[in-house]
Amino acid sequence: MIKRNPCIANIKAGYLFPEVAKRRREFAETHPDAKIISLGIGNTTEPITPHIDAGLTEAARKLSTPEGYSGYGDEQGLTALRERIAAVFYNGKVAADEVFISDGAKCDIGRLQLLFGAGTEVAVQDPSYPVYVDGSVLIGAAGSWTGTGYQGITYLPCTAENGYFPDLSALPKKGLIYFCSPNNPTGAVATREQLERLVEAAYKNSSVIIFDAAYAEYIRDPALPKSIYEIEGAKKCAIEVNSFSKPIGFTGVRLGWSVVPKELVYSSGESVNADWNRICTTVFNGAGNIAQAGGLAALEPEGLKEMKELTDFYLGNAKLIRSALRELGINCVGGDNSPYIWAQFPGRDSWEVFGEILEKCHVVTTPGSGFGPAGESFIRFSAFGHRSDVEEACRRLAKLK
Ligand SMILES: *Cc1c(COP(=O)(O)O)cnc(C)c1O
Numbered sequence: 001m002i003k004r005n006p007c008i009a010n011i012k013a014g015y016l017f018p019e020v021a022k023r024r025r026e027f028a029e030t031h032p033d034a035k036i037i038s039l040g041i042g043n044t045t046e047p048i049t050p051h052i053d054a055g056l057t058e059a060a061r062k063l064s065t066p067e068g069y070s071g072y073g074d075e076q077g078l079t080a081l082r083e084r085i086a087a088v089f090y091n092g093k094v095a096a097d098e099v100f101i102s103d104g105a106k107c108d109i110g111r112l113q114l115l116f117g118a119g120t121e122v123a124v125q126d127p128s129y130p131v132y133v134d135g136s137v138l139i140g141a142a143g144s145w146t147g148t149g150y151q152g153i154t155y156l157p158c159t160a161e162n163g164y165f166p167d168l169s170a171l172p173k174k175g176l177i178y179f180c181s182p183n184n185p186t187g188a189v190a191t192r193e194q195l196e197r198l199v200e201a202a203y204k205n206s207s208v209i210i211f212d213a214a215y216a217e218y219i220r221d222p223a224l225p226k227s228i229y230e231i232e233g234a235k236k237c238a239i240e241v242n243s244f245s246k247p248i249g250f251t252g253v254r255l256g257w258s259v260v261p262k263e264l265v266y267s268s269g270e271s272v273n274a275d276w277n278r279i280c281t282t283v284f285n286g287a288g289n290i291a292q293a294g295g296l297a298a299l300e301p302e303g304l305k306e307m308k309e310l311t312d313f314y315l316g317n318a319k320l321i322r323s324a325l326r327e328l329g330i331n332c333v334g335g336d337n338s339p340y341i342w343a344q345f346p347g348r349d350s351w352e353v354f355g356e357i358l359e360k361c362h363v364v365t366t367p368g369s370g371f372g373p374a375g376e377s378f379i380r381f382s383a384f385g386h387r388s389d390v391e392e393a394c395r396r397l398a399k400l401k
Pocket of ligand 1: 042103104105106107129180184212214242243244245246251255256
């Protein structure tokens with residue numbers, strides 16, 4: 001038979017969320033009366049809001065008419081949407097032809113690896129969103145598994161001691177740096193000064209930052225940057241990925257974008273933007289036309305108002321969770337400009353704490369160690385949930401006393 005791709009063989013089994021789901025299922029089977037509440041996976045729960053829904057449904061209806069029907073669109077996305085994103089989120093700092101519409105940030109993170117290929121050195125925040133490492137392994141940019149991480153991948157610990165911002169002195173040369181702010185899972189948001197240091201370090205090392213801003217719309221503190229392009233010089237060394245999933249609940253609808261600046265060039269001097277265009281037209285065929293109409297509606301004034309209200313709602317959940325944890329004397333960060341709360345259980349094993357919360361409170365969380373070795377002894381609480389469920393979960397957390 002045909003041989004297996006050795007890169008797939010190199011990926012460690014037990015992707016975090018399937019393992020969480022398995023443990024939840026096993027608990028439900030042995031405790032059929034338990035009403036389990038999930039503050040685990042970062043999946044949105046609230047319905048699509050009215051103005052954005054109208055954008056989606058109108059687009060769907062148009063498709064059933066001879067005048068309104070359209071087939072394939074431009075692989076890079078609707079020009080109107082690219083222009084609106086450039087104007088609304090980047091204040092004109094980014095041009096419409098630097099914005100590429102996609103079916104989501106995670107999918108783009110996977111495809112972006114094609115620009116650089118196997119053998120590229122990679123650095124990630126530790127803990128981090130799993131796709132940065134696993135996507136690198138898939139394309140052959142990682143060496144063998146050492147028991148705690150992969151050779152060829154630089155893990156940058158983000159801990160309570162360094163305020164969840166890594167030491168940048170060990171960055172790879174001519175490599176890729178994945179950086180997520182507001183961060184999943186720690187909830188930390190990098191300050192302007194920190195991002196300035198990041199851009200400077202990338203520039204000095206001839207490296208490229210892949211900046212994941214999927215939670216930018218959760219930032220409430222006006223001093224905190226929502227985009228890497230708010231930092232001088234970032235267009236020469238950073239690609240930004242972003243998504244409609246978390247700000248307007250498009251996790252199932254699927255819509256995101258990447259910004260690939262024209263100033264960004266390889267060591268050969270060739271354009272990364274031109275290559276990304278080639279990849280989008282070669283192994284991607286554009287985001288759904290209905291989803292894009294929903295995105296356009298979201299960027300109209302009424303849609304932006306709904307986006308603010310929805311993110312405010314989830315931030316309200318975050319506040320409740322944070323207060324409940326603090327009342328128990330549990331140290332935690334995040335949740336003020338992000339929908340995640342990162343709670344510390346010093347000296348304890350993350351999976352063991354996960355098990356205790358599930359058993360005593362019937363609440364599903366995510367063990368921090370699943371996001372990387374520096375996540376050990378932490379638990380991530382997600383603020384995505386119905387208000388009544390979050391309130392009930394907070395009451396039950398008192399059983400941890
Ligand atoms: C949820 C999430 C995304 C969004 O992915 P989509 O594919 O757009 O749904 C991207 N990055 C991080 C860190 C996330 O948590």
